Amino acid sequence: MDMHASLRELLGAVQNGELDIEAGIARLRDLPYLEMGHTKIDLHRPLRNGFPEVVYAAGKTPGQVVDIFSHLRGRGPVLATRVAEETAAAVLAACPGARHNPLGRTLTLGEDDVVYAEGEIGVITAGTSDLPVAEEALTTCRMFGHRAFLVADVGVAGLHRLLDRMAVLRRARALIVVAGMEGALASVVGGLVSQPVVAVPTSVGYGAALAGFTALCGMLTSCASGVTVVNIDNGFGAACAACRINNQVNAAAAKE
Structure with a gap:
């Protein structure tokens, strides 16, 4: 159950007399954040900005990430980024429903429970070497409830590859452009489309990069x-920005 549904259920129980006020207060103590000793999980973040807290796994031990996933299981979809292979193996063993994307270095749980908003986000890479960053963006968009698609390896060294995909790209509400080397693809895409463009420089490239x-x-x-x-x-971060854009488009459409 996600945080919005959990809070509605709690307030409804108090309103209907199924739960007395003191018991409701006791349950609310756990809602602002979940104290785990090594970690304080911000459970109210979705109520403030629409996004759940995400586990940044780099620097955390496999045991800590397993502990976090175990506590969050059943509270809604869970996403971890920058996940090492050792950590992924530990979480998969403890949480059989979790899924590992080794290329994007992400772990997800509850992916099938995600409810998708209207609209799509496009993720574009200059080269195949940029795919790890693109996969992180794709997974984040999807776990946050936004459909996303990938157009890969369409960098400026072969511009005809990008031009062949323009009809697909123009159906997106926002575009994430992932490029290393000199990063020129962001300027090219930005000059060809009317949608918001979020550019992600990558660490791909030779010395002077x-x-x-x-x-x-x-x-x-x-x-x-x-x-x-x-x-x-x-x-x-790029995915978060693109999701915010799509949320605002949907919010504006709902007011019409």
Whole structure:
């Protein structure tokens, strides 16, 4: 059960007299955050900004991530990013329903329970080497309730590949452009479409690419108007931005 449904159920029980006020207060103590000793899980985050807290697995021990997944199981869909193979194996053993995306380094639980919003988000990569970041973005979009599709390996070294896919890209509400090297793909896409473009520089490239810094600077100085740029390799952050955009489009449509 997700946080919104859990809170509605609790308030409804108090309103109907099925639960007395003191018992309701006792249950509310667990709702702001879940105290686990090593971790305090922010359970009210979906009520504040629409997104659940996500587990950043890098730097956490396999046991800590297993503990978090075990506590969150049944509270709604769970997503972890930057998951090492050892950690993934431990979580899969403890939570058989979990799914591991080794390319995107994500772990998910409750994926089949996600309810999708209207609209799609497109994720574009300049090269195949950018796929790990793109997969992180795709998984994040889907776990947050937004359909997402991938158009891969359409970088500027072979621009005809991108032009062949323009009809597909133009159906998206927002586009995430993932590119390393010089990061030029974001400017090209930004000059061809009317949708919001969220650019993700990746650490792909030879020495002068400076582990993504060159692509970051290129995207920040894009001549295409309105391109938004997130941090290097931050597919998760790009997905959050694109999901917010789609949420606002849906909210505006609902008011009409």
